[in-house]
Amino acid sequence: MSFEKRIGLLVPSSNTSVEAEFHRLLPAGVTQHVARLFIARVEPDSIERMVETLEAQSRLLASADVDLIMLCATAPSFLKGQGYDREIGKRIEDATGKPATTTSTALLDALRALGIQRLALGSAFTPTVNGICAGFLEANGHRVVAQDGLNKLDNLEIGRLDVETAFDLGTRIDRDDAQAIVLACTNWRTIDVIDRLEQRLNKPVLTTTQVSAWHALRKLGYGGSIAGYGTLLRDHLAPQAA
Known part of the structure; x- marks a missing residue:
């Protein structure tokens, strides 16, 4: 059906x-x-x-x-x-x-479904907005063990970013104590690197569009x-x- x-x-x-x-x-x-x-x-x-x-x-x-x-x-x-x-x-x-x-x-629900307590956070955002995101996640019971962003303000510029920027940042923020990688921003093209990142890092990768x-x-x-x-x-x- x-x-x-x-x-x-x-x-x-x-x-x-x-x-x-x-x-x-x-x-x-x-x-x-x-x-x-x-x-x-x-x-x-x-x-x-x-x-x-x-x-x-x-x-x-x-x-x-x-x-x-x-x-x-x-x-x-x-x-x-x-x-x-x-x-x-x-x-x-x-x-x-x-x-x-x-x-x-959705992100909180996904972290619960996978049993993720500790994560590394990457985004297309500025340090200010990335920090607000990290604070939101920590207030909801998750520990952000590493964070970094691409420091973009112009949303059209974010939409023009190469998908490899997501792969590179996801690799860079990984830590041994991070159970998962989170890539935040629905205007940042990410879905084509998820499988490749998971294979390289041997842990779940969550992007906000996914x-x-x-x-x-x-x-x-x-x-x-x-x-x-x-x-x-x-x-x-x-x-x-x-």
Whole structure:
């Protein structure tokens, strides 16, 4: 029997990578439908302003009768610390009556599913935004043993980064005591290096686009396996209810 679902994505307006990467992670029968929230530079003030139109854009997505709405954006879902991801999800649900979640919620769910306590964090972000991300993860019970970023502010510039920057940074931040590598930013092309990094480092690699697709499919009840993008999608894609 075919598995047919619609996922509504709220993405940063200047994000040029996530739609293509997210689509590649979906099984046949699952489609994505996108609305945009304005942002040009990835810095705290503009990240906060990005969600000012959250409810209006969520209602537009809901009109396509999507089965789930996700804020598929990393920094806007962790900006204000522990619980902010769930606050954002509730705002979407209250506005639409649809189930909702966020990329940061997805990341936490993935870390729990893999039993990860200690991680190394890489991102495309500035030290300021990367530090906010690390603080969010630590407030939720995870230890960030190493962190580094590519120090990018312009979101269009992030979208133009070569995918090898993700491989290089993932390799550089690895530590013996890190149980997993986390690569954060849905506009940073990452999915094509996940398997190669896992083979080189012998540990799970989680990227924010990958965990977003995994979490959405899991919440919708998909129980298959998706190969080519890391152990998370290959070996841990059981429906959330199970």
